[in-house]
Amino acid sequence: MLTAFARAFKTPDLRKKLLFTLGIIVVYRLGTHIPIPGVDYKNVQECVDQASGNQGLFGLVNMFSGGALLQITVFALGIMPYITASIILQLLTVVIPRLEALKKEGQAGTAKITQYTRYLTVALAILQGTGLVATARSGALFSGCTVAGQIVPDQAIFTTVVMVICMTAGTCVVMWLGELITDRGIGNGMSILMFISIAATFPSALWAIKKQGELADGWIEFGTVILVGLVMVGLVVFVEQAQRRIPVQYAKRMIGRRSYGGTSTYIPLKVNQAGVIPVIFASSLLYIPALIVQFSNSTAGWATWITKNLADTAATPHIILYFFLIVFFAFFYVAISFNPEEVADNMKKYGGFIPGIRAGRPTAEYLSYVLNRITWPGSLYLGLIALVPTMALAGFGANQNFPFGGTSILIIVGVGLETVKQIESQLQQRNYEGFLR
């Protein structure tokens, strides 16, 4: 991986792309440190320091924004609204025929869907921004912090509106930065920004573990976590690369009486076809009850039960529910994102087929059969990976933002693999050598 980067830097136009990407990343990181107007930066810092180790509800979102959320900076919302928007649109595509038609239209349709995603991102940014500013104003953002009430000293409507506008604009800029990377840099911009956000929290999280640790000044815990992390990365890389290849033949294979094409055409079905999204779904869903309790401020029986069993990530009911939700959503998402009927239909139209299986419905049935079987181990793996932080909490007393677990590791590995592959393939494009010397 490192050699690929080194070689890439020796190729002029690739170097330009890499430097461009790095430049955008710098801008992005800068933005995550600029507080929005109307916020008392000192108080925020104090609260963040106090709250470290217990980020509560905003944990996941905070992680996606690279810690900018709790700092209430201009990029506080980060790419989260965009990710949410694209997930929502993807789900809607299944439901709304017009969107489905657009998707089938090819490039022009996809461009339109992307445009809708952007609009929705703005809407969501306004929504989430308002929510964040409201909680910050009321002091609920850092419950338990002594100066929580003074985070936003000026409670005037105008200030609030300015804050929301700033955050929304920030999100739009992030979105633009991501697209810039996709267009002129290397890799998928959104994924890279997400990667950066998550990776940015690593050093501090690791350091926190070291500070909390007791054995040999915490160095032993520190070392163990890194070791476990490496093993985890290895495991995740292994599973992420795993795929079932269903061979596909095209009629084109035959030219006259000769046949061409080896095993290069196949449908790859990944073991973890759904990626990280089921985890995000499951945790978002599990936050909802806790959120209700927090806003209702109720102390009734059900509320305490929820706080005890669901809001506490280490509680057994939470763990079990979390696991089953992930398994469920893994199947759900695979069903949505991979439509065997559609795949079979498309193959049929372009003269492709799976050897031995009739085109049309039998192909679709075969595909969904294989898909179901392969998603089983995939979903279990996903559930287990997502539970790693919880186990770490139990084992090490590390905080739940244990860096090598759940969503973060899936994203890091996924984006890392994809980007390195892309760099390599670009390198190859520039390194064609003939047979003569």
Place this chain on the structure above:
Amino acid sequence: MSVLSKLMRAGEGKILRKLHRIADQVNSIEEDFADLSDAELRALTDEYKQRYADGESLDDLLPEAFATVREAAKRVLGQRHYDVQIMGGAALHMGYVAEMKTGEGKTLVGTLPAYLNALSGEGVHIVTVNDYLAERDSELMGRVHKFLGLNVGCILANQTPAQRREMYACDITYGTNNEFGFDYLRDNMAWSKDELVQRGHNFAIVDEVDSILVDEARTPLIISGPADQATKWYGDFAKLVTRLKKGEAGNTLKGIEETGDYEVDEKKRTVAIHESGVAKVEDWLGIDNLYESVNTPLVGYLNNAIKAKELFKKDKDYVVLDGEVMIVDEHTGRILAGRRYNEGMHQAIEAKEGVDIKDENQTLATITLQNFFRLYKRHDHDGKEQPGLSGMTGTAMTEAAEFHQIYKLGVVPIPTNRPMVRKDQSDLIYRTEVAKFEAVVDDIEEKHRKGQPILVGTTSVEKSEYLSQQLSKRGVQHEVLNAKQHDREATIVAQAGRKGSVTVATNMAGRGTDIKLGGNPEDLAEAELRQRGLDPEEHIEEWAAALPAALERAEQAVKAEFEEVKELGGLYVLGTERHESRRIDNQLRGRSGRQGDPGESRFYLSLGDDLMRLFKAQMVERVMSMANVPDDVPIENKMVTRAIASAQSQVETQNFETRKNVLKYDEVLNRQREVIYGERRRVLEGEDLQEQIQHFTNDTIDAYVQAETAEGFPEDWDLDRLWGAFKQLYPVKVTVEELEEAAGDRAGLTADYIAESIKDDVREQYEAREKQLGSEIMRELERRVVLSVLDRKWREHLYEMDYLQEGIGLRAMAQKDPLVEYQREGFDMFQAMMDGIKEESVGYLFNLEVQVEQQVEEVPVEDAAPSLDKGAQDAVPAQAGARPEIRAKGLDAPQRRDLHFSAPTVDGEGGVVEGEFTDGEPAQAQSDGLTRAERRKQAKGGRRRKK
């Protein structure tokens, strides 16, 4: 995109000002040239050449050179370049796309930069849309250059390679994009240096650049040759599908069952067979499962047969003439004789029409026009590379972003000489096509009665004929200009501007046709001169002398009529349907209102037009159901107008995306092609292969040894298998036992040791072989072997890549970028090909020896090619001609024979010698019943296979 185009427009003013300055410069020195005698003017060319050689740049020479050409054109053609034409010429020289409106004399503009860039002696290519224009322009405009002492060539479809070489050697060469592209590909299939026709790609001026780089760029140029005999299956399936019924697609989500036996998607041009169809086919064929691996070809035949039945319409997409299926150009309606669809499609259509089924083709070489034109590079005195591509057209601004993105070409709109006064009327939209044509005929009749000349544009041959019928019914005298009137094209166009003329045309009357009000005086004058027995090529002097007078007479004749027509409002252009892009519409409109003439244009549309039917079907239905408008009243509805605009822009973006996509994937193949063609050129130009063969051998042996010894201890290695492989490669002399002995025992063997000993052995064998054959023969043999293996491997590689691309979209299923996957696997396949070339070259080189002893003289040369390819037979005599020195020693023939015969050991195909386009063998070309041109055209087969 809009921001981008605005950004690009920001520089426009600056460029225009610069162009103005240049025009002023040229004007200021014009008088100095007017006084020069013809001889003095001609002498200037040599002076400029000398000054260029002395280190002056072309930019420095520009004003003088332009003034020279202007003066020459004035004397030879009687046409003086306008200032705007000077500006256009300068823009072209600077590598821009110059947008110039119709009738501004683009052809004349081209003479300026062509002359200037020809001064460097590297050659200038002027690319025209068709052969007719290439010939006409090279003759007409060539007169100016010839007058100035440059030579001018023209590449036409039916020329022999020798003629072509001569033409390319000229300072300025006219020709179509296809000719230039195919000659490039052919040069890269050549078997000896003497067969090359082109001499580099320096500077190209592309006329109608948008048509060539945008419209035609989608489909690659393909040279293919016959591959295999067609099977009987085509006929069987053609009969079979007539019994299948067309139906609608089902949708499981909505619970709609599929109906019929198959469905058709006209928009995407795909078909899909339904379950009931599969069952019927299986039943009729008597097989259990159509989709078993062994039945793969059947699926292809079935799909093609259905496509032939549903998607390819007789007399629209193709015509049947003399028992041959010929493709009709979708844009112009011209018949593309000799071209064939790819991948069995043509055979399927032949089967459908019940005509003789021809052999299947295989791709031998291919390139997209996009990549071909990117080859043009100019080199300045410091050896720095500059883009060498420029172009002109009437409609480029709408595609400015594309030019910039893909070709790095800026677009400069050149102002018109006189202000444009054409009236573009707003569209009239009718409910049905019939009503639309009714209205069109009414309008024509009315305008015709006044005597105003009318040009009617239609989108297909069929529609032009329908309209012609309708007009005849009303007794309106008219001409039809479509592919069937091909020969009379020039005459019809020359008359189209005369009073009272009505011309119904397909897209043929779009680009490049210059309709002059009152008729074309030049045509008249030329006709007169030719009648007097003068030829502009042969009698340059007399022609130049006689032309002004004749022109004057002709001008007198048309002048009165011109004034009359002008009074009537000039040419009325009537469009009957929107085209695929706004550019084509604008081209049609542009026929009217040339050089400040009055004119008028209007489009008649209907909801039944193809564009609407395919892209806005739902909207059409809605409007139809609203429908309280009677058929014969045009619909006035914003929504409808918008829908039409959006349908058109939808097609435009879709096509742009397709082109961009083709390019992205082609980029991969292009890199590979650059490498392969580069290497091939090195071999062709006499690179010393002795050393290279050493490398080949070493690499191959290393790979063999590596593969066998990668795992386990020496005791586990299967050395027998390894030796078996060596034996395939060359007559191995060293044995395993000898090596073991030398190393002590089996365990003492190392991979390196084996490799080294084998390499020593090979070297000995090689030297022995060289001694036996003589080193000269050995070199020649090596060259031939490498070329033939390279060509065959490359050809197979093209297929593999094509097939890879077909299925690569499936990778998106695992959230992988198909393009990245294509690049990766393409690279791996390329590496594998390289290894294969090395291995097979070595194998042939050593194994040919055995064949020489077995195959003695009696085998006739022609029969010596048991290959799949007829081209190989053509090649043989040419081969002999190519290397006479070897034939003189009597060693050439057996050697060639070996090339063909040695093959069966490998894969039954043999070292096929490609040489369809070899030099100087007209007799041979005749022998297979085809002229060179026909064969060449056949080779173009199917470059328009899909939209």
